[in-house]
Amino acid sequence: MKRRVIAFDLDNTLADSKSPLADQMADLLDRLLLRFQVCVISGGTFEQFQKQLLHGLKAAPDTLRALHVMPTCGTRYYRFDIATCSWQLVYAEDLTAAQKTKIVAALNSGADALGYRASRLWGAQIEDRGSQITFSALGQEAPIAEKEAWDPDGGKKRKLRDYVAKLIPDLGVRVGGSTSIDVTKHGIDKAYGIGKLIALLDAAKQDVIFVGDRLSKGGNDYPVKAMGVDCLAVSCWQDTALVIQTMLGVT
Numbered sequence: 075m076k077r078r079v080i081a082f083d084l085d086n087t088l089a090d091s092k093s094p095l096a097d098q099m100a101d102l103l104d105r106l107l108l109r110f111q112v113c114v115i116s117g118g119t120f121e122q123f124q125k126q127l128l129h130g131l132k133a134a135p136d137t138l139r140a141l142h143v144m145p146t147c148g149t150r151y152y153r154f155d156i157a158t159c160s161w162q163l164v165y166a167e168d169l170t171a172a173q174k175t176k177i178v179a180a181l182n183s184g185a186d187a188l189g190y191r192a193s194r195l196w197g198a199q200i201e202d203r204g205s206q207i208t209f210s211a212l213g214q215e216a217p218i219a220e221k222e223a224w225d226p227d228g229g230k231k232r233k234l235r236d237y238v239a240k241l242i243p244d245l246g247v248r249v250g251g252s253t254s255i256d257v258t259k260h261g262i263d264k265a266y267g268i269g270k271l272i273a274l275l276d277a278a279k280q281d282v283i284f285v286g287d288r289l290s291k292g293g294n295d296y297p298v299k300a301m302g303v304d305c306l307a308v309s310c311w312q313d314t315a316l317v318i319q320t321m322l323g324v325t
């Protein structure tokens with residue numbers, strides 16, 4: 075089948091968690107953009123995309139038109155604008171001030187009740203991402219090793235998710251990354267963003283391949299698989315580099 079759109083998760087799929095692209099990956103993406111529409115979708119903010127992804131790419135402006143940037147699970151969508159040579163917000167679906175207040179109160183209440191107040195924090199524990207509020211148990215900038223050691227089996231995150239979901243049943247509460255819980259409007263996950271992308275590109279599900287590292291049930295990439303898009307599971311960016319090399323016919 076001829077695919078038109080290759081979509082990727084960001085953390086642990088295109089780059090190490092919260093880290094910039096390796097030069098090899100940047101080069102492969104530049105080449106992939108010449109052949110396919112490419113989407114990157116993640117729970118992270120646009121600023122995080124700039125640091126990890128966009129600063130590393132060297133593709134020409136007209137080639138960057140093929141890149142579809144979807145921070146916060148596609149509740150924000152950016153395209154490259156050739157006239158201004160900059161990334162422009164196409165749409166944003168932000169939470170209201172009242173919703174944000176409720177979410178922050180529920181996350182604080184859950185963190186207190188479950189004792190998730192770390193003795194040391196690396197950055198803010200609660201971050202307002204406009205369309206999403208994220209709780210990071212150790213702070214946004216915690217070292218990867220600390221994050222991975224905090225909740226290796228996912229049990230702590232599930233407890234907080236369940237606690238918070240009961241307090242704000244009208245909003246969507248999900249496990250995010252290794253230490254984080256994301257809250258959005260209901261029905262916002264990567265399937266939402268990929269659905270938006272399919273509509274924007276006037277494509278069909280069968281035109282898309284999604285590559286992610288958390289495709290098993292409960293993972294933040296799983297909703298894309300559940301919606302019926304073909305998915306490829308990877309465990310690190312080096313796996314993804316092999317996938318892209320295969321797509322480019324280079325081995």
Ligand SMILES: [Mg+2]
Pocket residue numbers: 083084085086087286287288
């Ligand atoms: Mg990931």
